[in-house]
Amino acid sequence: MQNFLSVHDVPDINRLIDSALAYKANPLKDNTLGAGKRIGLLFLNPSLRTRLSTQVAARNLGMEAIVFNVDKEGWALEFEEGAIMSGSTVEHVKDAAPVLGQYFDVLCIRTFPSLKNREDDYSELYIKQFVKHAGVPVVSLESATLHPLQSLTDLITIREAYTAARKPKIVLTWAPHVKPLPQCVANSFAQWVNAWGEADFVITHPEDYELSEEFTKGARITHDQDEALKDADFVYVKNWSTFNDYGKIYSNDPDWMLTEEKLQLTNKARVMHCLPVRRNVELSDEILDSPASLVTREAGNRVWAAQAVLAEILKGA
Amino acid sequence: MQNFLSVHDVPDINRLIDSALAYKANPLKDNTLGAGKRIGLLFLNPSLRTRLSTQVAARNLGMEAIVFNVDKEGWALEFEEGAIMSGSTVEHVKDAAPVLGQYFDVLCIRTFPSLKNREDDYSELYIKQFVKHAGVPVVSLESATLHPLQSLTDLITIREAYTAARKPKIVLTWAPHVKPLPQCVANSFAQWVNAWGEADFVITHPEDYELSEEFTKGARITHDQDEALKDADFVYVKNWSTFNDYGKIYSNDPDWMLTEEKLQLTNKARVMHCLPVRRNVELSDEILDSPASLVTREAGNRVWAAQAVLAEILKGA
Amino acid sequence: MQNFLSVHDVPDINRLIDSALAYKANPLKDNTLGAGKRIGLLFLNPSLRTRLSTQVAARNLGMEAIVFNVDKEGWALEFEEGAIMSGSTVEHVKDAAPVLGQYFDVLCIRTFPSLKNREDDYSELYIKQFVKHAGVPVVSLESATLHPLQSLTDLITIREAYTAARKPKIVLTWAPHVKPLPQCVANSFAQWVNAWGEADFVITHPEDYELSEEFTKGARITHDQDEALKDADFVYVKNWSTFNDYGKIYSNDPDWMLTEEKLQLTNKARVMHCLPVRRNVELSDEILDSPASLVTREAGNRVWAAQAVLAEILKGA
Structure with missing residues (x-):
C-alpha cells in the first residue's frame, strides 16, 4: 500500500481485517x-480517538510518532x-508538504470539510x-469526504462480533444532531461495506439527506x-448534513433517534457509532449503556486498524 | 495502590516519601x-510542573507517556x-473514559473546579x-478540591529539609492574589499534614477564608x-478563594503577603509555595530570592513524587 | 559549546557545518x-520547521524530546x-527557568520580539x-533578534550547493510582506555570513529598512x-520591518518581489528563504517552483543543523 485515503487503496479488505485482528x-x-521510522501526525482539526489510537499503533510497530497541531502550533x-x-x-502546502516529507517517513493527516462549497470539499484538494x-x-x-480508518475499524468490529453463517444485515441510519456535520463517516462506511460485499446493506435517512451515489451505490x-x-x-447510527443542498440541516426530527423500542424491530442488533456521540440526541442512554452497544469495543479497535494500515504502508515502502 | 486521588489512597505516607527520595x-x-506500559496524561486545564514532571517520572520508569489536551486538541x-x-x-465521560482506558494502562487527569457551584466541585464528579x-x-x-501529587511533594521537601529531633512547626498561611483561586492546594496540604501527624500544624487566614473542616480537622x-x-x-504560602460563600474574594489585604520582616518571627523558617507564584502579590521578591525559599527544590521534587506514585500503581496493577 | 544563542557561541563555523553534513x-x-538525556522544547510562539526538525535531531542523538507550548499549555x-x-x-521566569532546568538537560526556547519596544527586544531579555x-x-x-539555527542551516545549504573555486556572491534582499515581521532571520543571516567571511556579501533593501550595524557590519x-x-x-529573500523607526512597514513596494526576470541579472543564482513564505507576495510561484529554489533543501537541512548543535552541547556539557 502506498497511501491510505480510501477503500480503493486496499487490495484485499478481508486480509487487512485479518491483519488487524492478529495485532489485537x-x-x-x-x-x-x-x-x-518516524511518523508525523498532522492535525488541522480536533481529534481524540484517531490521535491517540494512531500514536499507540505506531509505537506498537516500533515507530516514533510526533504530533503536530498545524493550526494551533x-x-x-x-x-x-x-x-x-x-x-x-x-504557508502554502506546496512548501510545507515537501518539508514535512523530509522529516517523516509517513505523514498522517486530519483535515475536515468546510461544508460551504461542495465541489471544493468533494475534490479532496487538501489531502x-x-x-x-x-x-x-x-x-x-x-x-473532507471520507474516514477510512474508522470504516476499517467498523468492519473489523462487525467481523469480530458476528458469528452466524448467513450474510449479516447491516443498516446505516441517519440520526438527529444539533450541528451540521460532515458526510465523511457515512460516505466511508457505505463505501467500505459496498466494497466488502459480504452484507445485506441498507441505508435509511429522512428525505433530502441523500448521500453521494459515488459511495452508496450497491x-x-x-x-x-x-x-x-x-x-x-x-445498526450503524450517524448524523450527517445534507449533500444536495450542501451542508444544511433540513429536518432534525427527534423520532429518528434510535431507542430501545425501535431496536425491538431488529434481530437483536448490535449498535455502532464512531464516537463522539451526543447522548440522548443522536443515540439514547438506554442503548449506549446496554449490552447491545459496540461503541467502546469499536473505538478500541481503532488501534488495530491503524496498526494494520501502518504495517502495510511500511511493507510497501 | 489502585488510584491516587487523595491521601486516603496511601497506605503509608512515610514509606511513599522514602520511595520518592530513593528515586531522587x-x-x-x-x-x-x-x-x-503506556500512560495517558489528560489535561482539561493548563499545567507546567505537573505536566512535565509526570512525563519525566513516567519515562524514568520506562513507560511511554502520551499527553492529550482534552479541550484544546x-x-x-x-x-x-x-x-x-x-x-x-x-462527548460524555461515560464514552470517553472507557475508550481511553483501552488505549492506556494508567490515566492521569487534571481538572479544575468551576468555583461556581460548591456542591458540584466538592462532589469531585469529574475525576x-x-x-x-x-x-x-x-x-x-x-x-476540583485536591492536589495530592503537590502535597506528597511538599512532605518530601519538608522531610528532606528538616533535621531537628522535635516535631517541626508547619504554618499554612493564606496570601493575597488578584483572582479567585481553587482551594485545592490548601485543602490537600492540610489533609496530608494532618494524616502524616508528625508536625505541629497551624493554619492562618483572614476571617471568611475558612477551609472545609473535612481537610483541616486536626x-x-x-x-x-x-x-x-x-x-x-x-511557612507554606498559598492563596485560596472563600469556601463558605463559595469562590469569592472577600478581603485582599496586602498585609497578608509574607515579607522578610514577618519571617523574623519564625524559627528561621523555610518558605514553600507550589508555584506558579505572583511575585510581590502573594510572596515578595526578597523572600523568593533568599536562601529561605524552598520553591525551586519543591518543584524539582515533583518528579520523585510522581515517580513514587506511578511505581506504586504499577506494582499494584 | 555551553549555549547556542548566536554565532558568537560557535568556535569554528566550518567545523560545525562539517559536523552537520556528516550527520546528513x-x-x-x-x-x-x-x-x-532529556531536552525540553519551549515555545512561546508558533513553529513548524524548528519544532519538528529539532525533535528529529534530538531523537537521532538518542535524546528524549518533550515539547511544551508555554502560553497555550x-x-x-x-x-x-x-x-x-x-x-x-x-509566573516569573526567575521561578519557571530553574524548575525547567531541573527537568531537562538542555532547554531550547523560541520567543519572538514584541516589535513595540526596540530597546527591550534588542536587549534579548527573555532568552x-x-x-x-x-x-x-x-x-x-x-x-527577539536572531535565529541562529536558521543561519547555520543557510550556510550548510550554501556550502552544499556551491562548487566553484572563487568566493560566492551572496545577496540578502528585502521582500514585501503584509505584516510587520521581526528582523531576526535577516540579522542572523548577516551576522553569520560576515563571521564566516568566505563570501562577497551584499545586502539590499528599500530606504528606511536599514538593519542594525551590529549585524551587517562587513x-x-x-x-x-x-x-x-x-x-x-x-539570493536570500526575506522581509523585515523597520529597525530605526522600530517595527513599522514604510514602503511595501511590490517591485521588490523577486521574479524570474530579475533573476536573469544573477549568475544563475540559487534562491533561498527560511519559510514560511507568502507566495506571490514575498516570492513568486515561478521562482519557488523552479529548479533555482533551494527552500525545500534548506528546510530539510534544519535537522542536521540542530543535530550538530545539540551534539556540541552534549559534548561540552
Missing part, C-alpha cells in the same frame, strides 16, 4: 517493523494553486495536495427507518 | 518497571448523568466519573498571622 | 550520544525584574533570563536591488 491478539508481534496553510498570499494563510507534494506515503486520519436506500431496521444484525 | 538518589533504578466533555447533549459538550468508567488506575494531576486555626508564624519551621 | 550522510552515527511568563505581578502574567536562571545549556529556537549595503543582484550566486 498480539500487539507487539511486529514491534521492530517500524524501527528507525503552526499556522494556517494555503491550498489554492497560484494564490496571492496576502490574506490570513501563512490530495499533501499526497502530491509530500513525497512520502500519506494516511488519512479523516479527510446499497438499498429507504426513508422508512422502521422498515430498514427489520431483522438488522448491526 | 537513583532516578533510573526501576527503569524497566513500566516497560510496555479534542473537545468539551459532558459529565452529567442523563444529560441531553444538545449544548456545547461533544470520580473517570475512575468509574476508565477501567484502569487513575492518578489525579489536581482535581490543625489549629487562627486569624492572627503574626501569632501563627511564631517559631515556625516551615 | 549518516543520521544515526551518534545515536547514543544523548542517551539518558501553561500560562504567560513575566520577565521584568521586580514586577508586581497583579496583571496577566502568572537571557532563561540562560541566567535555568542552570542548564540553552539553545535558541529563534529569539557587508556592502545598497538600495539598488538590480545592481545588488548582478552576478549573484545566492
Whole structure:
C-alpha cells in the first residue's frame, strides 16, 4: 500500500481485517517493523480517538510518532494553486508538504470539510495536495469526504462480533444532531461495506439527506427507518448534513433517534457509532449503556486498524 | 495502590516519601518497571510542573507517556448523568473514559473546579466519573478540591529539609492574589499534614477564608498571622478563594503577603509555595530570592513524587 | 559549546557545518550520544520547521524530546525584574527557568520580539533570563533578534550547493510582506555570513529598512536591488520591518518581489528563504517552483543543523 485515503487503496479488505485482528491478539508481534521510522501526525482539526489510537499503533510497530497541531502550533496553510498570499494563510502546502516529507517517513493527516462549497470539499484538494507534494506515503486520519480508518475499524468490529453463517444485515441510519456535520463517516462506511460485499446493506435517512451515489451505490436506500431496521444484525447510527443542498440541516426530527423500542424491530442488533456521540440526541442512554452497544469495543479497535494500515504502508515502502 | 486521588489512597505516607527520595538518589533504578506500559496524561486545564514532571517520572520508569489536551486538541466533555447533549459538550465521560482506558494502562487527569457551584466541585464528579468508567488506575494531576501529587511533594521537601529531633512547626498561611483561586492546594496540604501527624500544624487566614473542616480537622486555626508564624519551621504560602460563600474574594489585604520582616518571627523558617507564584502579590521578591525559599527544590521534587506514585500503581496493577 | 544563542557561541563555523553534513550522510552515527538525556522544547510562539526538525535531531542523538507550548499549555511568563505581578502574567521566569532546568538537560526556547519596544527586544531579555536562571545549556529556537539555527542551516545549504573555486556572491534582499515581521532571520543571516567571511556579501533593501550595524557590519549595503543582484550566486529573500523607526512597514513596494526576470541579472543564482513564505507576495510561484529554489533543501537541512548543535552541547556539557 502506498497511501491510505480510501477503500480503493486496499487490495484485499478481508486480509487487512485479518491483519488487524492478529495485532489485537498480539500487539507487539511486529514491534521492530517500524524501527528507525518516524511518523508525523498532522492535525488541522480536533481529534481524540484517531490521535491517540494512531500514536499507540505506531509505537506498537516500533515507530516514533510526533504530533503536530498545524493550526494551533503552526499556522494556517494555503491550498489554492497560484494564490496571492496576502490574506490570513501563512504557508502554502506546496512548501510545507515537501518539508514535512523530509522529516517523516509517513505523514498522517486530519483535515475536515468546510461544508460551504461542495465541489471544493468533494475534490479532496487538501489531502490530495499533501499526497502530491509530500513525497512520502500519506494516511488519512479523516479527510473532507471520507474516514477510512474508522470504516476499517467498523468492519473489523462487525467481523469480530458476528458469528452466524448467513450474510449479516447491516443498516446505516441517519440520526438527529444539533450541528451540521460532515458526510465523511457515512460516505466511508457505505463505501467500505459496498466494497466488502459480504452484507445485506441498507441505508435509511429522512428525505433530502441523500448521500453521494459515488459511495452508496450497491446499497438499498429507504426513508422508512422502521422498515430498514427489520431483522438488522448491526445498526450503524450517524448524523450527517445534507449533500444536495450542501451542508444544511433540513429536518432534525427527534423520532429518528434510535431507542430501545425501535431496536425491538431488529434481530437483536448490535449498535455502532464512531464516537463522539451526543447522548440522548443522536443515540439514547438506554442503548449506549446496554449490552447491545459496540461503541467502546469499536473505538478500541481503532488501534488495530491503524496498526494494520501502518504495517502495510511500511511493507510497501 | 489502585488510584491516587487523595491521601486516603496511601497506605503509608512515610514509606511513599522514602520511595520518592530513593528515586531522587537513583532516578533510573526501576527503569524497566513500566516497560510496555503506556500512560495517558489528560489535561482539561493548563499545567507546567505537573505536566512535565509526570512525563519525566513516567519515562524514568520506562513507560511511554502520551499527553492529550482534552479541550484544546479534542473537545468539551459532558459529565452529567442523563444529560441531553444538545449544548456545547461533544462527548460524555461515560464514552470517553472507557475508550481511553483501552488505549492506556494508567490515566492521569487534571481538572479544575468551576468555583461556581460548591456542591458540584466538592462532589469531585469529574475525576470520580473517570475512575468509574476508565477501567484502569487513575492518578489525579489536581482535581476540583485536591492536589495530592503537590502535597506528597511538599512532605518530601519538608522531610528532606528538616533535621531537628522535635516535631517541626508547619504554618499554612493564606496570601493575597488578584483572582479567585481553587482551594485545592490548601485543602490537600492540610489533609496530608494532618494524616502524616508528625508536625505541629497551624493554619492562618483572614476571617471568611475558612477551609472545609473535612481537610483541616486536626490543625489549629487562627486569624492572627503574626501569632501563627511564631517559631515556625516551615511557612507554606498559598492563596485560596472563600469556601463558605463559595469562590469569592472577600478581603485582599496586602498585609497578608509574607515579607522578610514577618519571617523574623519564625524559627528561621523555610518558605514553600507550589508555584506558579505572583511575585510581590502573594510572596515578595526578597523572600523568593533568599536562601529561605524552598520553591525551586519543591518543584524539582515533583518528579520523585510522581515517580513514587506511578511505581506504586504499577506494582499494584 | 555551553549555549547556542548566536554565532558568537560557535568556535569554528566550518567545523560545525562539517559536523552537520556528516550527520546528513549518516543520521544515526551518534545515536547514543544523548542517551539518558532529556531536552525540553519551549515555545512561546508558533513553529513548524524548528519544532519538528529539532525533535528529529534530538531523537537521532538518542535524546528524549518533550515539547511544551508555554502560553497555550501553561500560562504567560513575566520577565521584568521586580514586577508586581497583579496583571496577566502568572509566573516569573526567575521561578519557571530553574524548575525547567531541573527537568531537562538542555532547554531550547523560541520567543519572538514584541516589535513595540526596540530597546527591550534588542536587549534579548527573555532568552537571557532563561540562560541566567535555568542552570542548564540553552539553545535558541529563534529569539527577539536572531535565529541562529536558521543561519547555520543557510550556510550548510550554501556550502552544499556551491562548487566553484572563487568566493560566492551572496545577496540578502528585502521582500514585501503584509505584516510587520521581526528582523531576526535577516540579522542572523548577516551576522553569520560576515563571521564566516568566505563570501562577497551584499545586502539590499528599500530606504528606511536599514538593519542594525551590529549585524551587517562587513557587508556592502545598497538600495539598488538590480545592481545588488548582478552576478549573484545566492539570493536570500526575506522581509523585515523597520529597525530605526522600530517595527513599522514604510514602503511595501511590490517591485521588490523577486521574479524570474530579475533573476536573469544573477549568475544563475540559487534562491533561498527560511519559510514560511507568502507566495506571490514575498516570492513568486515561478521562482519557488523552479529548479533555482533551494527552500525545500534548506528546510530539510534544519535537522542536521540542530543535530550538530545539540551534539556540541552534549559534548561540552
